Amino acid sequence: MTDASSAVTEALPEAGSKRRQIRPKAERRQQLIDATIRCIAQHGLSAVTMQMVTREAGLSVGIANLHFESKDNLLKETLRFVAEEYHGGQIDIMEGGDIPDLGERLDALLDFQLGRGVTQRQKMSVWFAYYGEAGARPVYQKIVSTVDRLAAQKLEALFTDIIREGDYSGVDARELATGYSALIDGLHLGLLVTPRELSKRRARAVARDFLRRAFPQHIH
Amino acid sequence: MTDASSAVTEALPEAGSKRRQIRPKAERRQQLIDATIRCIAQHGLSAVTMQMVTREAGLSVGIANLHFESKDNLLKETLRFVAEEYHGGQIDIMEGGDIPDLGERLDALLDFQLGRGVTQRQKMSVWFAYYGEAGARPVYQKIVSTVDRLAAQKLEALFTDIIREGDYSGVDARELATGYSALIDGLHLGLLVTPRELSKRRARAVARDFLRRAFPQHIH
DNA sequence: ACCCAGAATGAATGAATGTTCATTCTTGAT
């Protein structure tokens, strides 16, 4: 939803100030999660250390184990945050009380999925760093599965509505939703790994093309 | 192309035998790379240690630094192997002297990309483990980019031929190739992270659907 | 002005890991 780093008034640490600040638990947690995201994006999940994260956050090492009980837990909570932020944003759009027109709602979804907020290297790096470990870590799999399933259901529902409205025949909402989700994931991957070959502009064109082919009356 | 583990006669280590074996350099390298793949799949890239890999290979710790100069290098070479294996297989099919019929060639490609060989958890885990680190490690990005670009060109060429043969209009080969590649990547991701939600059967149906919508005369 | 609950610190600790290298062993050539 809202950008994580804007949640706190504090802003950048005032250069000279070494004065110890006491802040509520929730705020410190978020501060550490934000720092973790930046560290993962810059150094890779396997190179992240507690010292690195706490220094990035401008705090001492001990504090990480005070608010999260362990490094493992900090990483887990960071994944949960990123996953919920992404899927939450999608779901808000798809439920879409704001946007009555279904075609426009589709457009808004695409804008969100391939727009500035989500396709920052930071966010995508974190996303795929965890995917990479998911094969070996059931905890990660579970976190992602949970939010994923909900988003998939909403997308299928939206597609179902569109199919009914457009009277499209020979189209299966579920299958199409699976394909569209996979396509978006694949495009994110391309943007992350081969940004030279795939521009954001082209990624959007590709996704839009997929939707146009499926729902010609709704996307022009 | 051929499965990596079948390259060597040696087979599984004879249970009791502790006798030291001397083998040519190339063979030991492959043995270590295979072990690395298994370790990454089972424990995740960030948990892999040299001791773990060498034990998995049935060898001593020192040997890894004898044949690869460092852990970093072993991981790099492992990525290169997996990347070339996957893209090499694709390219062989797409160049396709074997299969003159373009529709059948497309089918063969899809079979390869979503067939038993590639969609093993082992291979997919490794694949995405590296993608996850790619954001922070230019070396990985370069390895993947290189093989990726070649495969993308071949795919675009194949699509161009199909478009010409089928006289399809309003279709851009390049854009379609980007979309198809992204779709396949996304499906692999789904198979890895949410195998409960996405079966191999359904993944194939989704990919086939994409192709059918684009080239109705070639895929039925 | 004083106090104290608990937030924050960071030096210390112990466990784990990558790398080295002196030594042992194997093999093919002589």
Add this chain to the structure above:
DNA sequence: ATCAAGAATGAACATTCATTCATTCTGGGT
């Protein structure tokens, strides 16, 4: 049978990292 080249070993070393906890500090309540 002998030997040298070099493949293989694994104990030892230095480093790095997560975690702990005795201590310090802060700010709201009285």
